[in-house]
Structures are given as structure tokens and as C-alpha cells.
Amino acid sequence: MKTFLLLLCVLLQTLCQDYYQLLGVQRGASDDQIKKAFKKLSLKYHPDKAKGNKEESEKQFQKIVNAYEILKDPEQRKIYDKYGEEGLKEHTQRQQQQQGHFNYNDVFSRFFGGGFQQQKPNLEQSLFSKSDVYEIDMTTINRFFRRDHVWMIYFYKNDDYGRQHKNTWNELSSKYYGIFQVAALNCAAENEICDDEFQVYEFPKVYAYPANIRQEPVEYKLKMEIDQLAKFAIQFMESFVSIVTNDNYEKFIQQDEQHIVLLFTNKTSTPPLLKVLSKELKGKLVFGQVRNSDKKLVEQFQIKNFPTLMVVTEPEQYRGVIYEQNDFKKEQIMKFLREYAYISKKVKKTHQGPRELSNLLIKNGACTTKDTKMCFIIITDDKDYLDILTPLSYHYMKDKIDFYYINKNNLIYSEVFDDVSNFPTAVMIKPKKERYAKLQGELTLSNIQDFLDSIISGNVQFKSMKDSLDLNIFKEDL
Numbered sequence: 001m002k003t004f005l006l007l008l009c010v011l012l013q014t015l016c017q018d019y020y021q022l023l024g025v026q027r028g029a030s031d032d033q034i035k036k037a038f039k040k041l042s043l044k045y046h047p048d049k050a051k052g053n054k055e056e057s058e059k060q061f062q063k064i065v066n067a068y069e070i071l072k073d074p075e076q077r078k079i080y081d082k083y084g085e086e087g088l089k090e091h092t093q094r095q096q097q098q099q100g101h102f103n104y105n106d107v108f109s110r111f112f113g114g115g116f117q118q119q120k121p122n123l124e125q126s127l128f129s130k131s132d133v134y135e136i137d138m139t140t141i142n143r144f145f146r147r148d149h150v151w152m153i154y155f156y157k158n159d160d161y162g163r164q165h166k167n168t169w170n171e172l173s174s175k176y177y178g179i180f181q182v183a184a185l186n187c188a189a190e191n192e193i194c195d196d197e198f199q200v201y202e203f204p205k206v207y208a209y210p211a212n213i214r215q216e217p218v219e220y221k222l223k224m225e226i227d228q229l230a231k232f233a234i235q236f237m238e239s240f241v242s243i244v245t246n247d248n249y250e251k252f253i254q255q256d257e258q259h260i261v262l263l264f265t266n267k268t269s270t271p272p273l274l275k276v277l278s279k280e281l282k283g284k285l286v287f288g289q290v291r292n293s294d295k296k297l298v299e300q301f302q303i304k305n306f307p308t309l310m311v312v313t314e315p316e317q318y319r320g321v322i323y324e325q326n327d328f329k330k331e332q333i334m335k336f337l338r339e340y341a342y343i344s345k346k347v348k349k350t351h352q353g354p355r356e357l358s359n360l361l362i363k364n365g366a367c368t369t370k371d372t373k374m375c376f377i378i379i380t381d382d383k384d385y386l387d388i389l390t391p392l393s394y395h396y397m398k399d400k401i402d403f404y405y406i407n408k409n410n411l412i413y414s415e416v417f418d419d420v421s422n423f424p425t426a427v428m429i430k431p432k433k434e435r436y437a438k439l440q441g442e443l444t445l446s447n448i449q450d451f452l453d454s455i456i457s458g459n460v461q462f463k464s465m466k467d468s469l470d471l472n473i474f475k476e477d478l
Helices: 002-015 019-023 031-045 054-071 074-099 104-112 141-145 166-175 191-198 226-234 272-280 295-300 330-341 345-349 359-363 386-395 445-456
Strands: 151-156 181-186 205-209 241-243 259-265 285-291 308-314 319-322 374-380 401-407 425-430 435-438
Touching: 019 031, 019 054, 031 054, 054 074, 151 191, 151 226, 166 181, 166 226, 181 191, 205 226, 226 272, 241 272, 259 330, 272 285, 272 330, 285 330, 308 330, 374 386, 374 445, 386 401, 386 445, 425 445
Parallel strands: 151 181, 241 285, 259 285, 374 401
Antiparallel strands: 151 205, 259 308, 308 319, 374 425, 425 435
């Protein structure tokens, strides 16, 4: 009978999920080996972090938690090793009835922060919960590895030495929020991260980590004072701010698309806030710094107060839009700059209405191979069609299209287009490529809009021009 029961237990254990295999450890694994295996797998399959099928991840996560709960407990592990999963069933049911509903996330929290804080030893208590300090643990460390700003990290244990800098670190994080990342890592609670990922073994310690992950961290060894800490962090910040003077201003404003942002300041060094803005808005805005010692440039812009932040909308006339708020906070400045970051400065500057295509415009590059915009041209018999072209020029002012009209008698159209003979008509030209597309149908506002929308979406086929629109195709009496 005993032999039968033993065989039955072995058979049931074979049919059921093997907890050791589930965690990827041997049956003789130590408690530490089981703990490390669970930690690794729980991060992989936690429903909030796993990629792919969330439902399958949750099922697998629950199996892993259940296996760990059994194997970490000496009494339950002993029962499982001897009798398998079925032998534990009645024992587990009694425990769950006594303890209430079992929450799988509680087990995760014991490892990675969150619940059961009252069960932690004092050294493992966080100093920075509910503050601006970013706390690093196994669930948040990925953000550090993906960093694009400077990080200042405080490595500590919750002892007298660690607590003495708590207020300083909180103040640093509040004062420089959004400028550089102020973080903390409790090495009593997360000793594996401190040892394996950061190689920090003494506490408290402060290290600066540049945005470029290839650069080595640098230890901070001066007094724990706000200004000293900030100065240390700022030296590692990337800057895309140019020093602008009266001598180089003309060259600096040669920007095709992006608006120019100038900070007029009485400081010699570049403010960290401007460095951050120049990096986050790189490719959308161009940043420059004008010192108050450059009196000629300051006078031309009529700057009276320092600092003054301006978006330059008319660089040749030394005019722009000034940030009017007295409080230089990142959030408010970003809101001010965002309007200009996502629109071409040419569009923002002025609206260009429709014009008659003339010798002078052609001479200045309009609709020639020097022109980077498309040209929509109505070729008329007697009208200027401004009633149609004007609303179109406003509607498409964000697109690279200029609108023109020309009388058919002023253009030798047969030398330019091979299918233009009836008037009025309209064509769209891509000057740089010397290609054009002819409007099909009547010359109405709705028909033209459909035509232009199709061009913008890439659904119109262009053909080669016979000749370009330069001076020799205009009649001499024009």
C-alpha cells in the first residue's frame, strides 16, 4: 500500500508543473539561487512589463510566484519534495483561508519596492518617497540606461550618514527639476544593483552620469551644498547654443526653416536651462546667446532688460517676439517656444499672397531651378483670378506652394508645356526638377483644392517640361 501511494505521488508530481523546472533551478538549489531565479523571471513576465500577450504573461507570472512561494518556505518545500503538488493542496488551501485573498503583486513588491514597507529593516526604508527625487530599483533602472540627460545619483543606506544629506538632495531635485535628473538608490534595499550595475560599495556616495552612456561616471567629492552640486552636474551637460555677436550675426541668421531663439543675458556662461532647451528642441529651433557686452547688437534689437528671451521672426529687421513672463520656468518657456518649433519660420513670418508672374520675379529666382517651392500658375486669357488664388494662398500657407497668374499673351507656353492650348487653365510646377502637372477640369475653387490635395499626398503624376521658366521664354514686349 505504501509503495502504491508513493508511486501515485510520483505520478502526480510528474503530471503537474515542476516548480524547480519552472524557476530554472536544480532540486538541490540554495535559497539564494531560488531567490535570484525568481527575481529574474518575475521581471521578465510581470504583466506590467512583459512584451507580447499580456494574458499569457500574467498566467506565467502567477505560476512563477506560486512556485517561489512554495520553494522559499522550508516546510512547504519539504512537503513538495516528498509528496509533490497534490500533497500541498490541502495545506495551501488552509493557509489561504487564514490569510484572505492572495495577491501575486505583493510578492513582486517585496522585491522591487511598494507594499510591505513595515516589514523591511530600517536601513531599507526609502528616504525619498513622495519627492521629486527619482528612486532607482529593478523596476525603474531601465530609464537610467535610456537616459538623454545628465543624472546625479545619491547612493545611500538609511542610516545616520545617509540621512544627513536627505534635505540637500530633496532641495537639489526641486530646484533643478527638468534641468538634470536627480536620483537616489538605496543600496541596503537594492544591494545587487549597487554591486553589479554601478560597482558602488561605500555609502553615501554621489556620482554624475553624462547623457552619453559611453562616458564614464565621475564621483563628486566636494561638500554637499546645492550650488556646488549643481555646478558639478552642469559641466557635463551638452549645449547646442551659439554665442552670437554683431560680427557673426549675419551668418548666424542664415537658417532656411528653423526659427532662431536668442537669449540676451548679462552672464558670461550659458545658463543650464538654455542648454536643456537647445538639446530638447534640437532640429526644431536654433539657439543663440547674446551677451550684454555686445552693445551694438543689443541696441539694434532694442533690448532694455536682462535676461530677455526672444524668437526672432524678422532677422534682417532685428525684430521678434519676446517671452513676457517674469518667471523663467522650463514648462512656461517650452509652451512659448513650442508654437515656433513646429512651424516654418517663413510661414510664421508673413503670408505671401498671389502675384503676377513677371520678368522681375523670374530674375529673382521665382519658379526657376533656384526655387525650392512648387509654383501653382493660372494661365489666363483676361482675368487675374485673385478671387480664387487669394483664399488658396491662405489655405496652403503651411505648404511649400507659391501662387501666380500670368496672361497667356505674355508667355510662349508652347515652348514650355506640350499640352497647354485652351484657356484659362492651370499648372503646378516643380521648378528644381523641371516637371509639371496640368489641372484637369474646370477652373473652380473646389476643383483646384482637390488637385492641390492630391499633389500634396503624392497622387498626381508629373511630366517633364520642354523648357524652364526663365527670361527667354517671355515675349519681348512684356
